[in-house]
Amino acid sequence: DIQMTQSPSLLSASVGDRVTINCKASQNINKYLNWYQQKLGEAPKLLIYNTNNLQTGIPSRFSGSGSGTDYTLTISSLQPEDFGTYFCFQHNSWPYTFGAGTKLELK
């Protein structure tokens, strides 16, 4: 099974900051990597699919990059509504697996 190691687990940042969240796969996942945002009490929301494709309706301050085993989600200028928990997800091979999550909190 492919293990997804997400870092950091907790990130404190301020409005306007540029933040990055990382995900490392235990083997090559061929860019089949999605990013989700989850706010407390809500279902997750798809932000980025297949490494760098912005889901419809998601602001352009969100971007993704990476290849092979290493992937990054970047928020260029943090907005108040961006606080929550972020998960990466590989769908290169079964069983699909999620990262453990990064909680993004207000500094």
Place this chain on the structure above:
Amino acid sequence: EVQLVESGGGLVQPGRSLKLSCLASGFTFSNYGMNWIRQAPGKGLEWVASISSSSSYIYYADTVKGRFTISRDNAKNTLYLQMTSLRSEDTALYYCARQLGSYWGQGVMVTVSS
């Protein structure tokens, strides 16, 4: 508007069974693969099972293989998860999600406890 509405959750004793349903609307259900994903209280996300649009391909997480069965009825626009031999570690909020998570339901809670 795409909607996914889960139902069938509740409190169940260890070893018993439960069947979840997910009613889809706002899109052509028969064109999309579907998934069940769960989240234990205060924990992260765990992919549980996937089924292709025509039910030709089905996959399970190792933690539920042999105990859970995913199925769908395209005529009823409904996804199912039959859960048997339930364990305390199956306690979670169960989400159905379209394709690779482009849309999610609000989830249904399953609590396994004596």
